[in-house]
Amino acid sequence: MTDRPVAALPLPVAEIHPHKMEQLGRVRIDDYAWMKDPNWREVLRNPAAIKPDVKAHLAAENAYTAAMLASTAPLQAQMFEEMKGRIKEDDSTPPTPDGPFDYYTRYAVGAQHPVYARRPRGPAGPDLAEEILLDADKAAAGKSFFQINSVEHSPDHALFAYAVDAQGSEVCRIFIKDLKTGTVLPEPIESSTGDFCFSPDAQWVFWIWRDEEGRPARLYRRPARGGACDDALVYEEPDDGFFMGIGLSASRAFIIISLGNQETSEAWVIPASDPQAAPRVVEPRTQGLRYDIEHWPDQQGGGGNFIIRTNADGAVDFKLAAAPDDAPGRMHWRDLVPHEPGRFIVGVAAFKDHLARLERVDANNRIVIRSRAAEEHIIAFDEEAYALGLEGGYEYETSTVRFVYQSPTTPRQWFDYDMASHARVLRKTQEIPSGHDPSAYVARRLHARAADGEEIPITVLMRKDTPLDGSAPLLLYGYGSYGAAMDASFSIRNLSLVDRGWIWATAHIRGGSEKGWDWFLNGRGKTKMNSFTDFIACAEHLATEGYGRRGRIVAYGGSAGGMLMGAVANLRPELWAGIIAAVPFVDVLNTMSDVDLPLTPPEWPEWGNPLTDPEAYDCIAAYSPYDNVADKPYPAILATGGLSDPRVTYWEPAKWAAKLRAHTTSSNPILLKINMEAGHGGASGRFEFLKEIALDYAFAVWAVNRGWTA
Secondary structure (H helix, E strand, O other): OOOOOOOOOOOOOOOOOOEEEEEOOEEEEEOOHHHOOOOHHHHHHOHHHOOHHHHHHHHHHHHHHHHHOHHHHHHHHHHHHHHHHOOOOOOEOOOEEEOOEEEEEEOOOOOOOOEEEEEEOOOOHHHOOOEEEEEHHHHOOOOOOOEEEEEEEOOOOOEEEEEEEOOOOOOEEEEEEEOOOOEEOOOOEEEEEEEEEEOOOOOEEEEEEEOOOOOEEEEEEEEOOOOHHHOEEEEEOOOOOOEEEEEEOOOOOEEEEEEEOOOOEEEEEEEOOOOOOOOEEOOOOOOOOOEEEEEEEOOOOOOEEEEEEEOHHHOOOOEEEEEEOOOOOHHHOEEEEOOOOOOEEEEEEEOOOEEEEEEEEOOEEEEEEEEOOOOEEEEOOOOOOOEEEEEOOOOOOOOEEEEEEEOOOOOOEEEEEEOOOOOEEEEEEOOOOOOOOHHHEEEEEEEEEOOOOOEEEEEEEEEOOOOOOOOOOEEEEEOOOOOOOOOOOOOOOOHHHHOOOOEEEEEOOEOEOOOOHHHHHOOOHHHOHHHHHHHHHHHHHHHHOOOOOOOOEEEEEEOHHHHHHHHHHHHOHHHEEEEEEEOOOOOHHHHOOOOOOOOHHHHHHHHOOOOOOHHHHHHHHHHOOOOOOOOOOOOEEEEEEEOOOOOOOOHHHHHHHHHHHHHOOOOOOEEEEEEOOOEOOEOOOHHHHHHHHHHHHHHHHHHHHOOOOO
16 A cells, blocks of 8 residues: 555544434434525525635635645646647637528637637638627636627627626526627626527527526517517416427527426427417427427428427337428327337438438437438448537528537547538548547447346447556546436547546446437436446446456546446445546435425426425435445545536535545545536636646546555
C-alpha cells in the first residue's frame, strides 16, 4: 500500500441534525436535511443568496478537495491542454441554407462562446461580407456564467432571437434583435424555459413560461416586435407532471405544441395561416399512449397528412402512422411503417418528396429514406460501433438531408445526402489540430450477460497496443435512464485517458434505449434495479475478458448516471478503485417526495410516486443511493455539483458525501466539489468546461495510481 497524501486542510465533518419523516406508515431519518436551503428558489436565480452555514460548509468541502487533489494539478493542466489542443479554435459549422442566406456558427481563436452569423447564399456567398447576428463571447464578457440555450431567426430573416441563461438555473431571458437596425428590442421575454419559435409569417413569437417551481406551465404569444403588455395566453398545462415544447412543422404549415412525460404525450396544433387561432388537439392524452407528429402535405393540393410516430396498439418500439391534417384523431390513424420489435424508430424528418427516419438496432443507428412511392433504402455504416444522426435544416422543398457520422475512433463527418440520387457529399470533417490517427485505436462492441440472460452491449475504445491481460486501468461509463441512448460517438476528451493506456468502456444498460424502447421499460420504475446490476455485469465481463481488473476500475456517470454510481457503490464497493459521480441524483426518495422541486411530478412516471404508492416507496427505498449508504469499505469517490442546478439540487451530492464519509469503513477519500457559479451542465464556455473534465480524469488516474485500499 502506498503512502497516502495528507490534506493541508482538516476533513470537513458535517453537523448532524436528525430530521424525522413519516410517510405511508414508514419512517426515515435524514441527518443532513439542513443542507437544503429553505430559500432554494431564490438561490437558483441568485446563488449569492445561499444561507451562510451551507455556504461555509460547501466552501470547506471545495477547499478540502482542492487540497487532496493538489498533487494532480500538473496532470489536470496537462490534460486540459491536450483536450484544448484537439479543438480547432477557429472552427465553424457547415452552413445551413435557408432562402437567401447560409446560416452558421463559428468560433474565434481563444473564444469561449460562438459567433452566430450568416452570409448571402450562392456561389459567391463565401466571398461576400459576413453578417454577425450575435457575438456570444462579447455578450458573455465579465459574467461568471453565460449560456445561450437556443437561437432562431425569423422566417422573413428580419429578426434574430436568442435565449440566455445567466445563472445555470435554466431560467432564460429571450432577446430579439432587429437585423436591419442592429438593435435589440427593448423588452426581453422574462422567465422562459428558453423554448420559443416564430410564427411562419414572422409576425409572432410563441414562448414557454417557467413557473416558480421551474416547470413549463404556460405558452404565450407575443407580437414579434412587441412587449410584455402584448402577451396573450395560448395554452396552460393543467398537469404539473407534463413537459412542454413548441416548434414549427417542417412544412411550416403548423405551429406544434408538444406535451408529455415519460409514458404519455399529446400534441396540439395551430394553423400557420391563422397564428392567433386557438390550438386544437390532435389526439387527447391517454395514459400510456405516446405520440409525436410531423406534417407531410401531399403534392396534389388536396390537403395533407400528419405523420405520427407512436407506440399505439402495442408498438413498443414505435411505428409510423398517417392521418389527414383536418381529421388527425387516432380513429383515422393508418399504419405507414408497421411496428417491428427490436427496431426502435427514434424520429422522423419530413421533406417535400421524402421522409427520413432514424432507427436504432442493437445500439447502432441507421437512417431510412422513404419516397412518396413508398420506396425505401437504408444509410448505414460498417464499423462495429458508431453514431449516426440526422441534423436538422430549415428547408422543406429540398432533396438534401444532412447527417453526421462518427465513431469512437472516427471524428465527426457532416454529409449532405441527396435522397433522390443517393449521392452523398462530405461537407466537413472534424479537425484535430494536435493530430489524430484513427488507425492507432480500436473500437469494439462486446456483450455482457445479465443474471436474467439479457445481452448488454458494451462499447470499448483503446489503443491497438493496449494489453488485454487485466493490467490496463479501465474506466466504465454509464447512464441508463429516461430512455436516453449513449451513442458510440467520438470524444476529444476520452483520448486523454486512452492515450495513457486506459481502456474506455460505455455500458449500454437497461433504462436507456440502445436496444429499443423495451430496453428502457425494463430499467425504470419497479425494474430499475436492472440498470445497476447490468452495469456490474459489464464490469465483471470486462474484467473476465482482460479489459480491466476488479478493484482497478473507475466508474463514471452523471445526473441519473450519478444515481447509477451511488447504487453500484453500495452494491459492489470492492469492484471500484474510484467512482466519479457528476451532479449525481442520489437522494431519490426525498426528492421524489418533495412536490415543490422542479422535476418531481414530471419524474413520477420514471421512478414512481412514493407519496401515494407504498410499492413505489419501497422500491425506491431499496436502491436510493443516499438511503442505502451503510458501513462498507467504499472506494475513493468524487462527487460534483452546481449551486444553481435546478435538475439535481446541490444538496444531493453534499448530503451524500457527508453520509458516505460518516459510514465508510475504508480510509479511501470521499471528495465533494460544488461549482458555486454554475448549474447542471457545469461551467459555461467551451474551455472552462474542459477544466472540470480534466479534474474528473485526473481523479481517475489518482484513484488508481495511489493504491487506495480498505
